[in-house]
Amino acid sequence: MFIKPYGDTLDDGAVQLSFTLPVCCGGRAKEGARQYVLKLGFKHAEIVHAHPLSPEFTFFVAYAKTDVALDYSKVEYAEAVDKSMNMTQVDEFIKEHFKRKLVILGACTGTDAHTVGIDAIMNMKGYDHHFGLERYTMIDAYNLGSQVPNEKLLEQAKRLKADAVLVSQIVTQKDVHIHNLTNLIELAEAEKLRDKLVMVIGGPRVNNKLAKELGYDAGFGPGTFAEDVATFVVKKLARTLLKK
Amino acid sequence: MPATKSKLGLSKQKIAGARALAAKIAAPVQKYIEKHTTVTVERATLRLLGADGADKDGVPVPNIVVSQCGEAAAGGAARTYINALVKRSSTTEQLNEEIAAGLDITGIPAADEKQVKARAADLVERLDARISGNVKYRRERLAEWKEAEKSPLIYVIVATGNIYEDVKQARAAALQGADIVAVIRTTAQSLLDYVPYGATTEGFGGTFATQENFRIMRKALDEVAAQEKRYIRLVNYCSGLCMPEIAAMGALERLDMMLNDSMYGILFRDINMYRTFTDQHFSRMINAAADITINTGEDNYLTTSDAIEKAHTVLASQFINERFAANAGMPERLMGLGHAFEMNPSTKNGFLYEYAQAQMAREIFPVHPLKYMPPTKFMTGDVFKGYAMNTMFNFVSKATNQSIELLGMLTEAIHTPYLQDRYLAIANARYVHENIADFSSEIEFRKGGIIRRRAAQVLDETAAMLREVEKAGIFDAIAKGMFAEVKRPKDGGKGLDGVFEKARGYWNPVEVYLRRKLKISR
Numbered sequence: 024m025f026i027k028p029y030g031d032t033l034d035d036g037a038v039q040l041s042f043t044l045p046v047c048c049g050g051r052a053k054e055g056a057r058q059y060v061l062k063l064g065f066k067h068a069e070i071v072h073a074h075p076l077s078p079e080f081t082f083f084v085a086y087a088k089t090d091v092a093l094d095y096s097k098v099e100y101a102e103a104v105d106k107s108m109n110m111t112q113v114d115e116f117i118k119e120h121f122k123r124k125l126v127i128l129g130a131c132t133g134t135d136a137h138t139v140g141i142d143a144i145m146n147m148k149g150y151d152h153h154f155g156l157e158r159y160t161m162i163d164a165y166n167l168g169s170q171v172p173n174e175k176l177l178e179q180a181k182r183l184k185a186d187a188v189l190v191s192q193i194v195t196q197k198d199v200h201i202h203n204l205t206n207l208i209e210l211a212e213a214e215k216l217r218d219k220l221v222m223v224i225g226g227p228r229v230n231n232k233l234a235k236e237l238g239y240d241a242g243f244g245p246g247t248f249a250e251d252v253a254t255f256v257v258k259k260l261a262r263t264l265l266k267k
Numbered sequence: 268m269p270a271t272k273s274k275l276g277l278s279k280q281k282i283a284g285a286r287a288l289a290a291k292i293a294a295p296v297q298k299y300i301e302k303h304t305t306v307t308v309e310r311a312t313l314r315l316l317g318a319d320g321a322d323k324d325g326v327p328v329p330n331i332v333v334s335q336c337g338e339a340a341a342g343g344a345a346r347t348y349i350n351a352l353v354k355r356s357s358t359t360e361q362l363n364e365e366i367a368a369g370l371d372i373t374g375i376p377a378a379d380e381k382q383v384k385a386r387a388a389d390l391v392e393r394l395d396a397r398i399s400g401n402v403k404y405r406r407e408r409l410a411e412w413k414e415a416e417k418s419p420l421i422y423v424i425v426a427t428g429n430i431y432e433d434v435k436q437a438r439a440a441a442l443q444g445a446d447i448v449a450v451i452r453t454t455a456q457s458l459l460d461y462v463p464y465g466a467t468t469e470g471f472g473g474t475f476a477t478q479e480n481f482r483i484m485r486k487a488l489d490e491v492a493a494q495e496k497r498y499i500r501l502v503n504y505c506s507g508l509c510m511p512e513i514a515a516m517g518a519l520e521r522l523d524m525m526l527n528d529s530m531y532g533i534l535f536r537d538i539n540m541y542r543t544f545t546d547q548h549f550s551r552m553i554n555a556a557a558d559i560t561i562n563t564g565e566d567n568y569l570t571t572s573d574a575i576e577k578a579h580t581v582l583a584s585q586f587i588n589e590r591f592a593a594n595a596g597m598p599e600r601l602m603g604l605g606h607a608f609e610m611n612p613s614t615k616n617g618f619l620y621e622y623a624q625a626q627m628a629r630e631i632f633p634v635h636p637l638k639y640m641p642p643t644k645f646m647t648g649d650v651f652k653g654y655a656m657n658t659m660f661n662f663v664s665k666a667t668n669q670s671i672e673l674l675g676m677l678t679e680a681i682h683t684p685y686l687q688d689r690y691l692a693i694a695n696a697r698y699v700h701e702n703i704a705d706f707s708s709e710i711e712f713r714k715g716g717i718i719r720r721r722a723a724q725v726l727d728e729t730a731a732m733l734r735e736v737e738k739a740g741i742f743d744a745i746a747k748g749m750f751a752e753v754k755r756p757k758d759g760g761k762g763l764d765g766v767f768e769k770a771r772g773y774w775n776p777v778e779v780y781l782r783r784k785l786k787i788s789r
Contacts (some may be wrong), residue, residue, distance in 0.1 A: 043687045074690070077439035082687040134455035134471060136536075139570055139644060146752075148573055151611060151645070168537070170455060194454055194472040196428065196683060227648070227680055245648050245680065 025092040036089040038065065043082050048075035056083040065089050103223075103231045103241035107254040110154055117161035120261045127156055127256065129189040130167035130176050133203035137193035138169045140226055144189060144249050153248035162253070173207040177214055187221035187256045195228040201237070208238040221259050223252060273630055274712050275623070275722045281730060282631055288733040289586035292741050297594050299541065300548045304773065306460070306765035308549045309333050309344040311511035312777045315518070315553070316345060316390045317359030319478070321464035322367045329512070330461045331366055335373045341767035343774040349386050353378040359390075387776040395780065401521040402558045408498045415497035417446070419639065419664055419672035421696055422502070426451035426683045428470030430480045434487040439686055441491040441499045443693045447524065447671065449502035450484055451683075452476050457507025457536050458761060462516065472683060476503050476513055481520040500524055502562070505550050506532055508542075508762050514550035518557035524603065524671075525554055528564035529591040530584065533745060534753045535567050539760035540745055544591075551595030552781040558601065562671065563588040566607035566640035568751045574609040574644075575617075578624055579728035580750060581606050585632065586733065587741075596785025599634045603671055607640035608660040612652075616717060618659060623721035625667040626712075631726075639664050641675025650677040657692065661699035666706050672696065 030037025040060065046052045053070045060068035065087035072084035108116060117125055129145040131138055143150035145166040147157040156164035165183060167176065180188050190207065192200035204224060211217040217238075224234050225243040234242025241255050310318075310329035318329045336344045351372035352362055366372060409416070423445045425436040430450075437448040453470030456463075466483060467475040474480060481503065488499040505513045505525035510532070517525055529547045532538035554561055565581045565588075572580065585604040592602050606628050610617045628637055641660050646653045657675035664672045674692040676684045684692075712718045736744040748754035781787075 041687065043685065076686050076690050077442045079435075080439060080686055082690055134453075136454050136457070138535075142571055146571070151613070170458065170536075196472050199471045 024095045026095045027089065027092045030088075034092075036066075036091070038087050038089060040085045040087060041083065042085075043076060043080055045079055046081055047078055048073055048081040052081045053083070056081075056085065060085050060087050063087075064091060101231065103234075103243060103255045104251055104258070107248075107251045108257075109250055110159055110253075113250060113253045113257055114159055114161040116257050116261075120257070120264065121161075124161050124163050125186045125257065125260065126163045126165070126183055127187045127189065128165045128167060128176065128180055128183065128185045129156070129191070130171035131169040131191040131193065132171050132173055132176055132207065133192070133199070134170060135192055135194045135200075135203075136169045137191075140191035140193055141166060141169075141189065144191075144225065144247070144252055149249055151248070153250060155249045156253060159249075159253065173203070173210050176207070177210055177216055180216065180220060181214075185220060186260055187223065189252060190222070190224045192224065192226040192229065195226070200226065200228065204237050204239070221256050221263075223256065225252070274710070275626055275630055275719050276714065277627065277630060277722060277726055281726055285582075285586050285726070285730050285733055286590075288730070288737050289590040292587060292733065292737050293590040293594060296544050296591075296741055297548075300545050302769055303541070303545045304341065304343070304767055304769050304775070305511075305542055305545050305549075305762070306333050306340065306767075307509050307546055308511050309336070309340050310509075311515040311549060311553065312343075312345050312775055313348055314512055314515040315394050315777045316348060316387075317393075318348060318363060318366075319359075320363040320367050322369070325464060327461050327464055328363050328366050332372065335371055337373075338767075339373070339770075341770040342772060343769075345387070345776055346383065346774050347372055349383050349390070349776075350378050351375050353382045353386050391776050391780045394777070395784070398518050398557050401518070405498070405521060405523065405558065408492065412492075412496050412498055415495070417700065419669045419700070420446040420500070421693060422447040422449065422638075422671050422673040423689050423692065424449045424451050424673070424684065426473045428453060428472070428474055429468040430466055430474050430483050431468065433474055434484060436686060436689070437484060438487060438491050440689050440693070441488065441495065441497075443690050444697055445499070445689070445693060446497070447500040447502055448484070448488060449524075449526075449673075450474050450476070450480070452504045457504070457532070457538075460508045460762065460765065462509050462512050476516075478516045478520060481516055481522060485520055485522070502526065505554065505561070506564075507536060508532075508538060508546075508765075510543075510546040511550040511553060514553035514557075514559075517559055518553050521557075522559060524560045524562055525550075526564060527551060527554060527561040528605075529588050530745070530750060531564040531567060533755050533760065534751045535564075535571075537755065537760045539763035539766070540742060540755060540757060542760070542762035542766050545766060547591060548595050549778070551592055551597055552778075552785060552787070555592075555595060555597040555601060556781050556784050560601045560603050560636055560671075561592065561597070562603040562638040563605040565605040566609070569607050569609040570644050571751050571753070574607070574611070575614065575620060578620075578725045579732055581624070582627070582631070582725060582729040583732045583736070584750065585628065586729070589632070589635070594787075596782070596787040599632075600636065602632070603636045603638040604628070604632055605638045605640060608642050608663060608675075609640075609644050612642070612645050612656055618663070619717045620721055621659075622663050622667065623718040624725065625663050625669065626718070627722040627725060629667050629669070636670035638671040638673065639669040640673050641679075643675070643679050646675070646679035648681055650681075653677045653679060654691070654695065658695055658699060661696045662703065664696075665700045665703055666710070668707055 027036040068087040146155040149155035231242045313329040425433045451473035453473040466479045492499045500523035502524040505527040532543040654677045
């Protein structure tokens with residue numbers, strides 16, 4: 024099945040773009056922007072708005088059409104979880120399969136000082152009316168906060184006998200999150216902790232595919248709630264338990 | 268900002284009661300502060316006296332001197348530094364170079380006390396000339412370009428990590444209409460117990476705060492200001508383990524605003540509470556002396572807690588910040604108390620609650636240059652929804668006469684702002700500000716209506732919270748997690764080992780100067 028963007032007619036290939044070019048605003052800039060959009064491979068590019076940001080920069084809004092189509096049947100992507108359980112179901116699931124509380128650690132690691140992501144998943148209050156893991160009766164949740172060094176996270180995981188660690192990365196400038204996440208996996212392997220822990224990452228520029236590539240069990244992007252992460256963690260732990 | 272008549276009918280008695288509680292809460296902390304100094308207070312003092320530069324490993328001269336002093340820093344590091352200047356008959360520049368090259372100044376024999384005091388007086392006079400000159404320059408420019416001054420002032424952020432790239436973005440932002448440019452610091456600088464030296468081009472999510480970077484950005488903004496005939500204010504972060512040193516650098520390089528909160532470091536950066544309280548006081552004296560407007564960080568409470576349920580924690584913190592600032596001799600016109608538009612956008616009547624909160628802050632703090640922060644917590648990758656939310660925020664900001672408006676970026680949850688994101692934010696703000704210019708003087712709120720009731724409720728909850736904090740004592744209140752739901756033990760956190768009880772005969776000529784200038788009685 025081949026697909027193209029849909030504007031107002033099937034397969035019209037209509038796309039909306041906005042971008043800035045390092046040129047002074049004017050007729051030549053608009054024509055340059057139009058040609059640039061064509062160079063990207065679009066057809067019928069139209070610059071509908073141009074505005075100077077400074078004498079050296081101009082902002083453009085463009086509409087364009089594309090002939091490029093994608094064979095959607097060839098696209099593969101596995102979500103970390105298909106259907107999430109709710110908080111009560113997760114607690115029940117833990118009671119049934121483990122007969123003890125699970126220990127989950129969360130942290131925003133490296134130099135990253137943003138707690139907004141890990142707080143959304145961990146805090147009692149949760150986010151947007153979805154309670155965080157601290158509220159789950161069968162989970163001992165520890166939120167280590169921000170700027171947690173990888174070494175410290177693993178040390179705490181060992182000390183608290185954690186079943187899973189959740190790592191949040193918000194700052195992604197110059198791919199700092201990739202370096203930091205890779206470092207954590209390497210440390211966990213060196214410490215022989217990798218097989219004992221379910222390791223999950225989250226953040227605005229994170230998804231399940233990236234997580235797998237970096238050696239994590241799962242990755243969660245924007246729009247994730249505590250129950251999504253909890254569902255993945257408990258099911259993964261149950262599968263590992265069955266294997267033993 | 269225009270002093271508006273009360274639209275909320277808040278009880279003056281209750282407001283005065285809350286202020287009195289804040290004074291009671293701050294009093295024991297102030298007693299502690301008077302008796303203590305910290306490594307960074309000493310380093311800030313040295314910087315203001317002229318200590319600068321770094322050794323070949325990048326260790327700053329002020330750090331070298333305070334390390335050399337060791338425990339003796341409890342008597343005041345200024346004496347050691349000035350003594351060395353006198354004994355070696357050096358200029359500060361010469362001595363700085365020698366210290367950077369390895370000279371230990373603690374072994375130098377004591378000079379004549381009179382000569383030390385005389386040299387200190389000279390250095391303080393030079394300092395006062397520099398600071399007063401900066402204040403005068405700013406006042407003259409603001410007076411000269413008065414017509415260009417709008418309200419609220421539009422505040423934007425640059426955060427490339429490279430000071431030269433920051434300059435390009437700041438210049439573009441100023442040309443588009445920004446009045447205030449903040450250079451975000453690189454992540455984790457707040458936890459460094461030194462201030463790096465020189466111009467920097469590497470940083471994550473921000474740029475190192477260094478004196479040279481301050482100078483570079485100041486120069487660039489002054490150039491755009493002259494071109495635009497509009498004074499452009501420069502902001503940095505006076506927080507973390509080097510709070511007073513950043514204040515010192517800002518005073519010397521004419522920054523105009525500083526993010527400077529009395530409790531932020533404790534709650535959100537896990538810096539020890541004794542360290543933070545002592546540091547914030549000294550840093551605020553410097554800011555006040557240099558006529559620098561502070562911005563407090565109450566918005567942070569709402570990114571960790573719910574903005575509707577915990578609205579009173581913001582107001583409580585504003586009262587406490589106000590008191591600590593006053594204790595540092597800071598006039599109200601420099602107290603940019605913070606708050607934020609962070610309620611869940613799917614809340615029914617959420618806009619009315621936001622409006623009530625902002626109007627309440629304006630009425631309780633009528634002459635304070637309130638700093639209003641945009642939605643961040645509920646911003647998603649949906650840039651179109653985000654742009655709509657920012658429009659609502661801009662509306663409340665103008666309608667309630669906020670003073671400093673940090674603009675929301677439509678790409679808030681995605682990446683550090685692109686050039687065009689900032690333009691779109693400024694265009695949105697200018698459109699709303701102009702389109703509802705006199706809305707505030709047209710509108711009144713219904714007696715017994717949602718907005719009045721909400722404001723009264725938040726004020727009541729605030730008073731109740733302040734009573735509890737006063738009863739527990741603020742040190743214990745923080746330890747118990749009464750602020751931002753974060754618990755910080757008294758002896759926990761970073762930097763406690765850098766706090767000293769002032770030794771008998773403690774001498775700090777800069778402190779004496781600041782207290783005199785700000786008319787703070789002992």
